[in-house]
Amino acid sequence: MKTHYEFKPLNIGRWLVWSLFALLLAVAPLVFRSGLAVTVLSQMGIAIIACLSYNMLLGQGGMLSFGHAVYTGLGAFLAIHALNAVSAGSLPIPVATVPLAGGLAGLVFAVLFGYVTTRKAGTTFAMITLGLGELVFAMSLMIPEFFGGEGGVSGNRVVGKGYMGINFGPPVQVYYLIAVYTFLSVAAMFAFTRTPLGRMLNAVRDNPERVEFVGYDAQKVRYLAFIIAGFFAGISGGLGALNFEIVTAEVVGAGRSGAYLLFTFLGGATFFFGPILGAILMVLAFVLFSELTNAWLLYLGLIFLVTVMYAPGGIASLIMMNLRVAAYGRLRELWVSYLALAVTALVVLAGAGAMIEMVYHLQLNSAGGSELRFIGVPLDAKGANSWFGAAFVLLTGLGLFELTRRVFLRHWGEIQEFIEKETKRKEAL
Amino acid sequence: MEFFVISMLNGLSYGLLLFMLSSGLTLIFSMMGVLNFAHASFYMLGAYLGYTVSRFTGFWPALLLAPIVVGGLGAVFERLCLRKVHKYGHVPELLITFGLSYVIIELVQLVWGRIALEFHPPAILQGPAFTLINNSAQGLSLQWGAAPAQLCAAADATIRVVCSPFPATRGFMMLVALVMLGSVWLLLTRTRIGLVIQAALTHPEAVEALGHNVPRVFMLVFGAGSALAGLAGVIGGSTFLTEPAMAATVGSVIFVVVVVGGMGSLSGAFLASLLIGVLQTFAVAFDYSLGTLAQQLGVAPGSALLSSSYVKLTLSQVAPILPYLFLVLILIFRPRGLLGTREG
Numbered sequence: 182m183k184t185h186y187e188f189k190p191l192n193i194g195r196w197l198v199w200s201l202f203a204l205l206l207a208v209a210p211l212v213f214r215s216g217l218a219v220t221v222l223s224q225m226g227i228a229i230i231a232c233l234s235y236n237m238l239l240g241q242g243g244m245l246s247f248g249h250a251v252y253t254g255l256g257a258f259l260a261i262h263a264l265n266a267v268s269a270g271s272l273p274i275p276v277a278t279v280p281l282a283g284g285l286a287g288l289v290f291a292v293l294f295g296y297v298t299t300r301k302a303g304t305t306f307a308m309i310t311l312g313l314g315e316l317v318f319a320m321s322l323m324i325p326e327f328f329g330g331e332g333g334v335s336g337n338r339v340v341g342k343g344y345m346g347i348n349f350g351p352p353v354q355v356y357y358l359i360a361v362y363t364f365l366s367v368a369a370m371f372a373f374t375r376t377p378l379g380r381m382l383n384a385v386r387d388n389p390e391r392v393e394f395v396g397y398d399a400q401k402v403r404y405l406a407f408i409i410a411g412f413f414a415g416i417s418g419g420l421g422a423l424n425f426e427i428v429t430a431e432v433v434g435a436g437r438s439g440a441y442l443l444f445t446f447l448g449g450a451t452f453f454f455g456p457i458l459g460a461i462l463m464v465l466a467f468v469l470f471s472e473l474t475n476a477w478l479l480y481l482g483l484i485f486l487v488t489v490m491y492a493p494g495g496i497a498s499l500i501m502m503n504l505r506v507a508a509y510g511r512l513r514e515l516w517v518s519y520l521a522l523a524v525t526a527l528v529v530l531a532g533a534g535a536m537i538e539m540v541y542h543l544q545l546n547s548a549g550g551s552e553l554r555f556i557g558v559p560l561d562a563k564g565a566n567s568w569f570g571a572a573f574v575l576l577t578g579l580g581l582f583e584l585t586r587r588v589f590l591r592h593w594g595e596i597q598e599f600i601e602k603e604t605k606r607k608e609a610l
Numbered sequence: 611m612e613f614f615v616i617s618m619l620n621g622l623s624y625g626l627l628l629f630m631l632s633s634g635l636t637l638i639f640s641m642m643g644v645l646n647f648a649h650a651s652f653y654m655l656g657a658y659l660g661y662t663v664s665r666f667t668g669f670w671p672a673l674l675l676a677p678i679v680v681g682g683l684g685a686v687f688e689r690l691c692l693r694k695v696h697k698y699g700h701v702p703e704l705l706i707t708f709g710l711s712y713v714i715i716e717l718v719q720l721v722w723g724r725i726a727l728e729f730h731p732p733a734i735l736q737g738p739a740f741t742l743i744n745n746s747a748q749g750l751s752l753q754w755g756a757a758p759a760q761l762c763a764a765a766d767a768t769i770r771v772v773c774s775p776f777p778a779t780r781g782f783m784m785l786v787a788l789v790m791l792g793s794v795w796l797l798l799t800r801t802r803i804g805l806v807i808q809a810a811l812t813h814p815e816a817v818e819a820l821g822h823n824v825p826r827v828f829m830l831v832f833g834a835g836s837a838l839a840g841l842a843g844v845i846g847g848s849t850f851l852t853e854p855a856m857a858a859t860v861g862s863v864i865f866v867v868v869v870v871g872g873m874g875s876l877s878g879a880f881l882a883s884l885l886i887g888v889l890q891t892f893a894v895a896f897d898y899s900l901g902t903l904a905q906q907l908g909v910a911p912g913s914a915l916l917s918s919s920y921v922k923l924t925l926s927q928v929a930p931i932l933p934y935l936f937l938v939l940i941l942i943f944r945p946r947g948l949l950g951t952r953e954g
Contacts, residue, residue, distance in 0.1 A: 245701050297941050304645040304700060305873060308865040309941060315862045316934035323927060435858070439708070446705060479720065482712035489706045490694050540720055 199368065206360040210353055221468055223356045226363040227420045228460035232448065233370050234413035235441045240450035241374060242406050243386030244299075245307045248314030249414060249441045251294065252287040254433030255317070256415025258328065259286030260422040264336040276340055276349055277358055280419030287415020288408055295407035299400060302389060314438050321430040333429030336422070349423070359420050366413055371453060373409065382406045440467075443485055449497025458496050475541045509603060511596045518589040525582035532575025535560060539567065612742040612774045617895055618888065623780040625887020626787035627849075630842035631860060632867040632879040633794065634835035640874035641811055641831045643700055644692065647707040650861030651714035652836045656680045656843020657852045658722050661729040669732040669848070677840035684836025688829045711857070719854050726853035731779050738775030739782075779849040786845055790838065791880070807831060866937045872950020881948055886933050893929035 209222050231253050238244040260283030266272035267279065274282075298309045321328040328334070338349045349355050373379045381402050384392050389399040422428050431437065440463060448459020470477045492499055506512045535555050539562040542553045552561055560567040635649045656676050663679075664672035687710065695702040730736070743751045743762065762773040798804040810817045810827050818824045847856070867886060871878030940947065 243701065245704060297938055300941060300945055304639075304643075304704060305869060307645065307704060308869050309937065311862055312866050312869070312934045312937045316931050316938070319931040319934070323923060323931075435862075439712075442705075442708070443712075476716070476720070479713060479716035482709055482716060485709040486691065486706060486713065489702050489709060490691060493695070493698050493702050537720070544720060544723055 202367070203364055206364055209360075210356055216352065217468075219352045219356050221464055223352065223359050223424050224464045224468065225461050226356070226359040227417050227424065228444075228463050229363055229457050230366045230413055230417035230420070231441060232445045232456035232460040232463070233367060233453075234410045234417065235445050236450055236453075236456040237370065237373070237382075237406060237410040237413070239442070239445055240452075240455070241379065241386065242382045242403060244302065244403060244407070245304075245442070246298075246310040246438070247307055247435070247442065248298075248310035248312075248317075248438050249410075250433050250435075250437035251314050251317045252291055252411040252414035253418035253421070253441075254428075254437065255290050256283035256287040256418030257422040257428045257432050258334065258418075259283055259415070260419030261334050261336045261426075261428045262327075264338060264340075264422065265334070268337055268340050276338055276423070279338075279423055280362055280416050283419020283422065284412050284416035287418065288412040290415075291408045291411020295404050295411065299403040299407050302399075302403065311435075314433070314435055317433050318430065318435065321433055328430055329428075331430075333427050335427040338423050338426055355424055359424065362416060362420055366416060367457070370413060374453060378402065378405060443481070447485060447488055447495055449495025449499075451494045452497040452501060455495050455497030462496075474538065475545060476537045479537065505600065506596055509596075509600050511599065515589075515592065515596070518585065518592060521585040522582070522589060525578055525585055528578030529575060529582055530578075531556065532571050532573075532578055535571040536568070536575065539571070612744045612772060613895075615742060616774045616776055617892055619776055619784075620780060621888030621891035622884060623784045623887075624891055625884035626784050627842060627846055628860075628864060628867055628883035628887055629880050630787050630790060630845075631839055632864045632871070632883055633791070633876060634838035634842075635864055635868055636871075636874060636876050636879045637794075637838075638832055638835040639868070640876075641807065642828055644703045644707070644832075645700075646832075646835070647704060647861075648710040648714060649707075649835070649839050650857040650864065651711045652680050652684060652839035653843040653846065653860060654718060654854075654857040655683070655714060656840030657729065657847025657856060658718055658727070658843075659840070660844035660847055661722075661727050661852055664729070673841070673844050676844050677837040680840025680843070681833040681837025684839075685829050685833030687836075688832040692832070693825065693829075711861075715854060715857060724854055726851050729848050729852040731782075731848040735778045735782050737778055739778040739780075740776055742774045742776070744772045744774070777849075779845075783845050783849060786841070790841065794838075863933055866933045870937055870940050870947055872947025875947065875949045878947055878949030886936065889932055889936065890929055893932055894926050896925040899924040 206226075210219050213219070213222065231249075234252075235246070235249045238246050238249070260279050263272060263274075263282040264276070264279050267274060267276060294313055298306060298313060301309060322330070338355070340348070347354055349358065381392065381397060385397075385399045385402045392399045392402070418432065421432070444459035444463035444466075445456045446459070447462060448457065449455025466477065466481060470480075474480070488495060494501075503512060506515065535558075538553065538555050539560055542562045552559060554560070560571075631649065631653055635646060638644055638646050638649075659679055660672045660676035663675050667675070691706055691710070692703060695706050740752055740754050762771055798807065806817060806822050806827060810822070810824050814824050817827075846860070850856070863886065864883075867879055867882045870886070871880070871882035
């Protein structure tokens with residue numbers, strides 16, 4: 182039973198996708214030229230590697246880790262120390278290979294800690310990784326020689342003359358280094374899913390008991406996967422160290438680990454490309470959304486709750502479901518429902534957003550008076566009119582959204598039934 | 611001697627607070643298989659709601675009302691969110707509580723602000739519960755309440771007097787925790803409700819066939835667990851600090867307690883929380899480092915070694931990581947936890 186179509190003898194689809202990905206990485210900074218854009222793109226590359234390595238545990242191994250930042254963070258610290266050693270002349274390696282030092286650090290620490298954490302699976306694993314994460318974070322404030330205390334460790338990535346004029350001074354050069362690493366890491370991690378070990382990892386996720394019956398050691402499979410994930414996480418951390426030229430203790434903190442989990446899941450843990458979407462979202466959220474509103478973490482938490490409840494496969498699964506509908510030629514009749522859903526959801530968001538923003542305004546900058554502007558509408562955070570209006574908009578939106586949702590669900594179920602019938606009919610042929 | 615007694619009692623009271631939290635967590639976990647990541651957030655909510663209610667009604671009604679409100683919120687969350695993801699398995703259940711913890715901390719900061727609150731215990735609990743007086747002439751004596759000044763001041767220079775007060779809030783914390791432990795135990799083992807809960811744990815289908823509404827039992831258990839966390843929050847918040855970071859400081863420690871004690875074992879959680887509470891309290895009180903230890907043993911390490919920060923780290927500085935080190939050691943030597951029954 183094949184799950185996907187393959188071109189013979191040359192797999193054109195694969196070549197096409199990967200060439201497009203490489204092209205996208207190469208052309209992106211030529212399209213978005215501003216300094217901010219290059220920084221954002223660099224961070225996206227770093228986040229993509231981190232989220233994919235995280236998904237090796239969550240999506241492919243069923244291991245919910247709350248301490249992935251330990252490996253990215255320690256990789257970053259080792260990389261910045263390696264960079265400083267290169268600057269001092271005591272370590273004769275090119276600057277471009279510094280992220281590999283971070284990767285090796287991630288691997289070594291994964292070997293060390295993974296032995297303890299991967300003895301268990303499921304919820305116990307989650308708690309132990311959380312504990313280890315806290316352990317490393319608490320240690321980071323205790324040992325200033327290695328972690329640099331409160332100020333962190335800083336370095337300088339421009340060492341000597343450089344090679345053929347590439348000395349990583351300008352951010353674009355660093356971006357291209359990150360792009361090369363991103364492409365290679367994504368390719369390697371995709372290749373890993375097709376190896377026997379990657380396949381066994383999926384088996385361990387789905388049914389560890391049977392894996393043991395067949396004669397594999399589930400614990401060992403988890404441990405090996407954990408080590409490989411640690412290696413890629415370390416590379417991502419090392420790239421981060423090169424990009425920012427400073428590493429502080431927060432990179433091993435619980436907040437960072439939580440962000441990896443949140444966005445990997447939002448992007449979609451069930452598909453390989455899900456975490457890539459998640460990583461792009463993560464950088465956008467941290468760099469751009471946090472500028473727009475004070476309440477962005479609250480919105481993020483709410484979005485996450487809704488995702489877990491209604492789309493446990495994340496954004497990637499939503500895309501794939503609609504692609505399946507499109508493949509059977511039924512997507513066209515859904516667009517009216519989608520439009521209605523989008524409009525009513527926006528109305529709900531506008532109402533809820535106005536309320537949240539008013540409360541935040543009262544809480545944080547009440548000194549500047551109680552008036553604020555929300556999407557161009559002047560609101561008075563202390564006036565009953567604004568509150569009543571916002572509540573009215575919210576409730577109206579909720580009612581309409583519920584109505585459209587019911588219609589849409591009926592329609593959607595009908596289409597899914599049709600698709601199942603079609604697949605059965607094709608199998609019978 | 612008096613230092614040892616007071617430290618021991620402090621450690622026990624902190625351990626009992628941890629147990630108040632981990633008991634609700636363990637209860638929910640062994641019932642539903644859900645590891646409630648937001649349990650510490652309910653603790654925080656309890657503290658904040660307790661603060662708000664106590665401003666209107668005083669401390670004692672707040673001690674009763676705030677946990678009830680928190681329990682209600684927990685039950686509503688179970689009914690609306692957790693029940694929906696139950697069919698997807700345990701990982702999404704954990705994830706939804708994780709998302710909830712984000713939302714709660716943001717909402718708390720939204721409503722109560724980002725700074726610590728002035729949440730004081732009532733006047734009756736503000737003094738010391740008793741004072742240990744160590745008089746080098748008369749020996750050790752105990753005085754209820756605060757000791758009068760003339761007892762703590764030596765009459766002549768040759769007699770050394772040390773007074774060590776034990777705060778009443780901590781005594782009250784121990785009292786509440788023990789009452790709670792007793793009542794939960796009685797409820798589970800001696801009442802019909804407890805019988806249904808225990809049966810729903812192991813044979814949900816059979817219980818359902820006998821006409822009990824198992825989903826509703828789950829909802830009530832989740833609410834009760836959250837209410838216990840809320841109760842701990844009112845007491846912890848008034849004893850220590852009520853601030854937005856209070857959930858994070860306690861959250862990871864109670865997970866350590868649950869793993870060390872053995873997953874789903876209430877008595878294991880009790881033992882582990884007392885152990886960790888005492889361990890941390892004693893560690894904070896000692897200012898010894900590897901360097902001073904070596905010097906006391908008669909080994910003189912070189913000055914370069916003495917100045918390195920690893921050797922200079924005192925036990926009190928290492929205190930925050932002790933629970934986690936304990937966790938790692940337990941996992942290596944006894945993976946199922948102290949009183950855990952099964953592997954896996």
